[in-house]
Structures are given as structure tokens and as C-alpha cells.
Amino acid sequence: MKHSTPEFARIAERGTVLRCQVGSGVHGLGLDGQQDRDEMGICLEPPEYVIGLRPFEQYVHHSRPEHTRSGPGDLDLTVYSLRKWTRLALDGNPTVLLPLFVPDHEIVAITAVGRELRDQRDRFVSRRAGHRFLGYLRAQRERMEGTRGGKHTNRPELIDRYGFDTKFAYHMVRLGLQGIELLETGRITLPMPEPDRSWLLALRRGEYTRETALERAYALEERLLTLCGTSDLPEEPDTAWAEDFLVRTYLRAWSVEATPREGRDRAG
Numbered sequence: 001m002k003h004s005t006p007e008f009a010r011i012a013e014r015g016t017v018l019r020c021q022v023g024s025g026v027h028g029l030g031l032d033g034q035q036d037r038d039e040m041g042i043c044l045e046p047p048e049y050v051i052g053l054r055p056f057e058q059y060v061h062h063s064r065p066e067h068t069r070s071g072p073g074d075l076d077l078t079v080y081s082l083r084k085w086t087r088l089a090l091d092g093n094p095t096v097l098l099p100l101f102v103p104d105h106e107i108v109a110i111t112a113v114g115r116e117l118r119d120q121r122d123r124f125v126s127r128r129a130g131h132r133f134l135g136y137l138r139a140q141r142e143r144m145e146g147t148r149g150g151k152h153t154n155r156p157e158l159i160d161r162y163g164f165d166t167k168f169a170y171h172m173v174r175l176g177l178q179g180i181e182l183l184e185t186g187r188i189t190l191p192m193p194e195p196d197r198s199w200l201l202a203l204r205r206g207e208y209t210r211e212t213a214l215e216r217a218y219a220l221e222e223r224l225l226t227l228c229g230t231s232d233l234p235e236e237p238d239t240a241w242a243e244d245f246l247v248r249t250y251l252r253a254w255s256v257e258a259t260p261r262e263g264r265d266r267a268g
Contacts (some may be wrong), residue, residue, distance in 0.1 A: 003060040012059035012079035015043035015253075018114030021106045022098045027174065028191025029200055039108065040099055041079035042117070044253045050083070057084045082113075086246060090237045092129025094175060095134055100124060101188040113249055120245070123238040125186050130228040133179025137224065140163070140172040141217045144210070162206035167212040170204040176220025183227040 021040030022028040041059075049056035060166040063075040073224070080088070081098075088096040110118075142148035153165035177190050177196050191197065203213055 003058050004062075008056060008059040011045050011049065011056055012041060012043050014219075015045055016041050016079065016109050017030065017044060017111045018042045018099055018117060019077075019080065019108040019110075020099050020102045022095060022102070023076075026102050026106050026190050028099065028169065028197050029174070029204065031201075031204065035259070036076060038073040039075065039077045040095070041077065042085045042099065042114065043079050043114070044083055044250065045081050046255050046257070047250075049081075050250065057081050082249065083246060086242050089124045089127075090138070090239055090242055092126065092132035092237075094129075094133055094178065097124065097182075097188065098190070102190055106190070113253075116245070117229070120241070122186060123241050125182065126234045126237040127183065127228055127231050128236055130179060130183045130224060130231060130233070133175055133182065134221065134224045134228060137172060137175045137179065137217065137221055140168065140175065141214065141221065144168060144172060144214065144217075158206075164210040164213075166204050166206050169210065172217050173203065173213060173220065174200055176217060176224060179224050180220060180227060183231040183233060186233060200233045 008264075019039060019041035020026070021037060022040045023036065025035055026038065041057075045056045048054055052212060058081065059077075059079040061075070061077040085096060089100070100118055153159065153168050155167060157167050158165045158167060174192070177192070177200075182188055190199065199208075202208060
């Protein structure tokens with residue numbers, strides 16, 4: 001299903017409960033003059049898109065033409081339905097968890113529902129998330145080594161200049177660092193603290209070799225694997241709370257929307 005229709009755009013805009021930056025800028029890892037902007041939103045869709053026949057899971061907007069790479073100043077926006085975002089967050093998806101931890105100044109829009117999500121971030125954090133970080137890190141490391149199928153780069157200019165995709169490499173190492181922090185503290189610090197921030201920026205600028213990046217990835221992978229079994233975080237997220245939150249949030253939102261329409265119908 002196409003995710004960028006005008007119909008989906010209206011649902012995403014009217015129902016937004018939280019929208020924020022999630023790209024390199026929020027990590028403090030953007031290079032001057034080279035940044036596009038990645039944003040993520042969460043929205044409440046109307047009842048006919050939940051209990052009716054018309055599904056809505058996400059809306060995607062790119063400011064650039066379709067099938068072209070992002071450039072400086074471009075906006076990539078993905079707005080998930082609250083139900084889909086909650087499923088992904090409970091499963092520990094590294095990118096989907098970011099709206100729970102971005103600093104206030106990176107928030108574009110927020111409602112009471114969005115604030116409740118951020119206030120209840122501990123409900124989503126568990127060792128399951130550690131396994132997801134570990135899986136993503138391992139997959140990226142294997143693609144970089146060429147031992148796993150699948151494309152690992154669309155940046156031939158970086159390979160020509162440095163011998164490897166430095167942006168792909170720094171994302172690989174970043175995942176390991178943030179996964180370890182999450183398992184050790186239950187939090188992800190944004191932007192990334194020093195000295196890791198400077199190390200990653202140097203990697204992105206090509207100041208470290210591919211071999212150095214892979215060595216660090218292996219070390220982080222080993223630490224993550226240990227923490228997945230020893231972290232003080234709960235084994236699983238609080239799915240009971242999440243289900244209750246979804247039901248009462250949707251019912252409350254639909255009740256508020258329905259009342260004025262019903263009033264007008266009766267008056268007519």
C-alpha cells in the first residue's frame with residue numbers, strides 16, 4: 001500500500017501526538033553543510049482505519065523527488081500509527097525508541113498523549129531491546145565485511161574517497177554504543193556524550209580505517225551479548241500497560257471527535 005497519499009497525509013497531520021527529529025542531528029553526529037533532516041511522528045488514526053476496512057499504519061513524506069537520495073536540507077518524515085509505533089517500540093526497534101529520549105528542543109509537536117508516552121518510557125525498555133540492538137549491529141557488521149547478503153551502501157563517493165562507506169560504519173558503531181548504554185542505564189543520551197561523539201565524527205570523516213571500525217564493532221557486540229543476559233532491565237517490556245494505554249487513548253480520542261458530530265446530527 002502506498003504510504004504517501006493525501007488521505008494519509010491528512011490523518012498523520014490531524015492525529016499527530018508526537019513528532020521529533022531522529023536523524024544524525026539529534027545524535028550530534030551531523031557534518032556541517034551535509035545534513036538532511038529525518039523526523040518521526042506518531043499519530044492517532046480515525047476509527048474506520050482501525051476497526052474498519054481501510055488500514056493505516058504509516059505515512060511517509062520525502063521533500064525530494066521519489067527514488068533520489070537525500071541531500072542537504074531535505075526532509076524525510078515517517079509518521080506511524082500509535083498502534084504500529086507501540087508494537088515496534090515494545091519490540092525494541094532502535095530507531096523507533098528514539099522519540100522517548102530526544103531532548104525537548106528536538107520536539108516539533110507534542111500533545112498530552114505524547115507526553116504520557118515519554119513519561120512512561122521505562123515501560124518500553126527491556127532486555128528484548130538489547131537483542132534488537134545486537135541483531136542490527138551484527139547484521140551491519142556482517143554486511144560491511146561482505147559475509148551477509150544485502151546492499152550495505154548507496155554512497156560510492158565515500159568508498160572512492162575513503163575505501164569504505166564511513167557513514168554506514170559510524171551508524172554500525174553508534175548502534176553498539178547506544179545499545180550498551182540502554183542496557184546499562186535504561187536510557188539513551190542524546191546528543192551522544194563525549195568521548196564517543198568525537199570518535200564517531202572522526203570515523204565519519206574518514207579519520208579511522210575500516211579495520212578500526214570493525215574492531216570496535218566486534219568489541220561492542222561482545223559487550224552487548226553479555227548485557228543481554230546480565231542487565232538489570234526486565235526481560236520483557238510492559239505489554240499489559242501498553243495494551244491498556246492503547247485502548248483508553250483511542251477510545252478517549254474517538255469519543256472527543258464523535259461528540260460534536262453527534263450533536264450536529266441531533267440538531268439537524
